[in-house]
Amino acid sequence: MSDNIVVGVRVRPPIAREEADRPAPLHWHITGTNTITQVDPANNNKVVAATPYAFDRVFGSEYGNEDVYAAVAQPIVESALTGFNGTVFAYGQTSSGKTYTMMGEKKNPGIIPLAIQNIFHTIQNTPDREYLIRVSYMEIYNENISDLIAEREKRGKSLSIREDTSGSVYVTDLKEECVNCEENLLALMRKGEKNRHVGVTNMNERSSRSHSIFRMIIESRERSEEDGVEEAVTVSHLNLVDLAGSENASQSGATGDRLKEGGFINKSLFMLGRVISQLSDGERHVNYRDSKLTRILQLSLGGNARTAIICTITPAAVEQTISTLRFASRAKSIKNKAIVNEVVSEAALLKRYAKEIKDLKRNLEHERKCDKAQEVEQVREMLDEEARKNLELLAKVNELKTKLIVSSLPRGKTPVVKKNRARRETWAAPAIAQAMRTSLAPMPFASNKMDLCFRRPELPPWTEHRNVSFGSSLSTDSPDKLSDCSITSDDFGTQDVSLVLNAAEQSKLACLETVFESPEPSNITTKRRRRKVKFDITPSPPTDTKEAACFTTTSPATPKREGMFSLAGTQTTPGTPAHVLRSRNLKLTEKLMVQDEWLSNWQEEMRDLQEFQKKEIRVLEESYENKIGNYKLLDPDVEQKQSLCQSLHDAQTLLMDANRALTERSQSNERLNHELEKVKEENERRGTCEQELITLRHQYNEIKKKYEDRESKLNQLENERNDFDMRMELKIAKQKQKEEDIRRSLEDAWQEIAAYEKSNMDEVKRRFQQNVELQKQLSDLSADADAQKKRQVY
Numbered sequence: 200m201s202d203n204i205v206v207g208v209r210v211r212p213p214i215a216r217e218e219a220d221r222p223a224p225l226h227w228h229i230t231g232t233n234t235i236t237q238v239d240p241a242n243n244n245k246v247v248a249a250t251p252y253a254f255d256r257v258f259g260s261e262y263g264n265e266d267v268y269a270a271v272a273q274p275i276v277e278s279a280l281t282g283f284n285g286t287v288f289a290y291g292q293t294s295s296g297k298t299y300t301m302m303g304e305k306k307n308p309g310i311i312p313l314a315i316q317n318i319f320h321t322i323q324n325t326p327d328r329e330y331l332i333r334v335s336y337m338e339i340y341n342e343n344i345s346d347l348i349a350e351r352e353k354r355g356k357s358l359s360i361r362e363d364t365s366g367s368v369y370v371t372d373l374k375e376e377c378v379n380c381e382e383n384l385l386a387l388m389r390k391g392e393k394n395r396h397v398g399v400t401n402m403n404e405r406s407s408r409s410h411s412i413f414r415m416i417i418e419s420r421e422r423s424e425e426d427g428v429e430e431a432v433t434v435s436h437l438n439l440v441d442l443a444g445s446e447n448a449s450q451s452g453a454t455g456d457r458l459k460e461g462g463f464i465n466k467s468l469f470m471l472g473r474v475i476s477q478l479s480d481g482e483r484h485v486n487y488r489d490s491k492l493t494r495i496l497q498l499s500l501g502g503n504a505r506t507a508i509i510c511t512i513t514p515a516a517v518e519q520t521i522s523t524l525r526f527a528s529r530a531k532s533i534k535n536k537a538i539v540n541e542v543v544s545e546a547a548l549l550k551r552y553a554k555e556i557k558d559l560k561r562n563l564e565h566e567r568k569c570d571k572a573q574e575v576e577q578v579r580e581m582l583d584e585e586a587r588k589n590l591e592l593l594a595k596v597n598e599l600k601t602k603l604i605v606s607s608l609p610r611g612k613t614p615v616v617k618k619n620r621a622r623r624e625t626w627a628a629p630a631i632a633q634a635m636r637t638s639l640a641p642m643p644f645a646s647n648k649m650d651l652c653f654r655r656p657e658l659p660p661w662t663e664h665r666n667v668s669f670g671s672s673l674s675t676d677s678p679d680k681l682s683d684c685s686i687t688s689d690d691f692g693t694q695d696v697s698l699v700l701n702a703a704e705q706s707k708l709a710c711l712e713t714v715f716e717s718p719e720p721s722n723i724t725t726k727r728r729r730r731k732v733k734f735d736i737t738p739s740p741p742t743d744t745k746e747a748a749c750f751t752t753t754s755p756a757t758p759k760r761e762g763m764f765s766l767a768g769t770q771t772t773p774g775t776p777a778h779v780l781r782s783r784n785l786k787l788t789e790k791l792m793v794q795d796e797w798l799s800n801w802q803e804e805m806r807d808l809q810e811f812q813k814k815e816i817r818v819l820e821e822s823y824e825n826k827i828g829n830y831k832l833l834d835p836d837v838e839q840k841q842s843l844c845q846s847l848h849d850a851q852t853l854l855m856d857a858n859r860a861l862t863e864r865s866q867s868n869e870r871l872n873h874e875l876e877k878v879k880e881e882n883e884r885r886g887t888c889e890q891e892l893i894t895l896r897h898q899y900n901e902i903k904k905k906y907e908d909r910e911s912k913l914n915q916l917e918n919e920r921n922d923f924d925m926r927m928e929l930k931i932a933k934q935k936q937k938e939e940d941i942r943r944s945l946e947d948a949w950q951e952i953a954a955y956e957k958s959n960m961d962e963v964k965r966r967f968q969q970n971v972e973l974q975k976q977l978s979d980l981s982a983d984a985d986a987q988k989k990r991q992v993y
């Protein structure tokens with residue numbers, strides 16, 4: 200997302216200088232909170248231009264620094280705390296109030312101290328993050344960058360601008376000091392402010408002669424509870440810039456150094472204006488490199504920063520204010536693309552994923568708890584209950600399946616059955632046939648053979664009627680006996696089915712036994728009882744010959760009569776008539792057939808039962824699916840939740856993978872770190888050597904410089920001496936000339952005197968010398984007399 204540069208215009212009240220003689224005429228009129236119009240004070244404040252200038256905010260003289268800060272700078276300062284680069288700068292003509300706005304006064308702090316306050320207050324109220332704040336303060340004076348908070352000896356040094364591989368511009372050797380409290384930061388600000396170049400001009404008693412950039416570098420990261428876990432670090436630069444004011448030499452009255460400074464100021468502001476125009480016109484090439492100011496502010500203008508410009512104007516000025524407002528209008532259309540500057544380590548990334556997963560879980564939990572939660576919970580409980588029942592049923596069904604298979608195998612597959620079938624023919628020994636005939640005669644199943652067998656139960660639907668009586672139709676005539684043959688679903692469900700079936704068989708056979716043991720008057724029965732008819736009943740028919748032996752009569756003398764069972768003492772005697780034997784045989788064969796039929800019915804019944812159970816399972820599964828469908832209808836978010844669960848699961852898998860990768864990475868990092876350490880040590884050694892070399896070079900250069908200085912001084916002295924010699928020679932020559940001239944004129948004078956006295960010249964010369972000597976003696980005597988007088992006075 201791109202942000203327009205925020206532009207605010209601040210009109211300061213007229214100051215004493217402007218109102219020295221008379222109230223200053225005011226040429227600007229503010230309408231509303233964001234427009235300003237030029238008016239003509241000489242013409243009853245008539246609006247000069249039809250269209251007013253519109254900005255994000257226009258502050259009249261009644262607004263204080265805090266208002267300007269809150270409306271324009273605060274959002275930028277606060278977003279710097281969240282990782283966005285930010286720049287606030289004050290632009291305007293000299294004496295329009297830029298420094299007043301940025302620095303303020305003791306009782307009315309400006310944007311920089313307010314930002315410092317704001318930053319520490321926010322840090323105080325953000326306990327879950329930790330911050331590191333560094334500060335630098337530089338000025339651009341006459342196109343030279345210097346450090347305002349560096350030590351005294353380094354302060355005058357001109358710093359250069361460099362660009363790193365990512366395209367970020369930085370100033371080399373600029374001191375960045377870490378600060379941990381508001382007071383320290385304010386102290387640094389004051390220190391820098393003191394070192395700024397200021398000067399007196401006609402327009403301002405304390406005119407800033409340089410552009411100053413107060414920069415705070417804010418690093419922050421979430422406070423981690425786990426030791427050693429690195430969080431993502433956000434790094435942002437907050438630039439608070441107080442520009443020097445454009446000035447008109449004729450107005451400022453600048454001369455000498457002030458004039459030179461003014462030239463640099465105007466030139467760099469012109470470059471800034473050009474960059475702003477190029478950016479607002481969307482030009483491809485922007486001349487950032489033409490001045491140090493635009494180069495340093497490159498990111499803040501059309502780059503990765505949130506920027507605000509506060510244009511300060513004086514209500515009394517016209518031309519300069521129009522120029523400022525034009526600059527402001529152009530700046531308003533510039534768009535920046537600010538992004539959070541974050542340095543994310545893999546560990547931090549992982550932690551972030553984990554947090555996202557945690558949030559997802561929490562959301563899911565929250566959704567569960569919201570309005571539909573109760574309904575959903577009910578359905579879920581129903582489903583759980585249903586699922587539990589289904590599981591129970593499935594377990595039972597499986598159990599039954601196994602049992603059924605186990606219990607049906609010997610009957611259907613083992614040769615024993617065949618054996619039995621074979622035996623059936625031998626089973627109806629004449630005695631038993633007789634016994635059966637006589638003992639079974641009064642019983643109903645003697646006339647209705649089917650009653651003896653297990654009929655396929657008329658099973659009611661499984662779920663509706665759980666009680667199943669397999670033997671209910673065994674016989675209506677002997678209810679007490681037959682009731683023993685009944686099995687219920689409880690039996691079915693809780694007991695081993697083979698036992699159930701065996702119980703059924705036992706019951707049936709017990710019926711038979713009862714029948715056989717019926718106290719009906721019968722000789723055979725009596726005989727049979729005497730001979731102790733023995734039913735060897737096993738849970739299932741024997742599968743091997745040994746077991747088959749259990750079915751035999753106790754008499755070892757009848758090995759051929761092995762069969763399903765045989766009756767001791769029912770052997771035919773030689774006296775038994777043949778037709779009786781035949782009839783018994785017939786009856787027993789019939790019985791065997793009935794048994795056989797019963798067995799096959801039972802097997803069929805078991806198969807049906809298995810089929811039925813399968814169907815039942817299908818019905819249950821369908822109903823389970825239907826319920827899930829209903830549940831989905833009740834909770835339309837269920838799919839979303841499922842997909843959330845799925846993505847949660849995926850994310851956890853990803854997390855595990857990433858953890859693995861991280862471990863590998865950290866291992867290789869460790870190795871790399873180790874190597875890096877070595878390289879660092881090597882570098883340090885090299886660095887020390889280089890440092891020594893640099894120091895030596897430095898010393899050499901200094902010595903060389905001194906030597907050169909001295910040499911040049913020597914040259915200079917020599918030159919001077921030559922000059923002096925020449926001058927002396929000239930003077931001596933002149934003196935000689937003078938002396939010659941004097942001697943000649945003296946000679947002339949002596950000649951004239953001799954001619955006048957009509958004597959010779961030697962006489963005149965001698966008298967002249969006598970005079971000179973006498974004058975000398977006279978001055979010596981008067982000096983002695985003065986000295987004597989002085990002594991007498993003391």
Ligand SMILES: Nc1ncnc2c1ncn2[C@@H]1O[C@H](COP(=O)(O)OP(=O)(O)OP(=O)(O)O)[C@@H](O)[C@H]1O
Nearest residue numbers: 211212293294295296297298299403406407443444
């Ligand atoms: N809003 C204001 N309210 C009251 N006085 C103000 C306001 N703005 C500026 N002044 C006064 O105007 C004078 C000039 O202000 P200041 O030095 O801040 O201007 P400047 O734009 O920084 O000038 P220069 O570019 O020359 O440094 C100062 O005396 C200051 O106190």
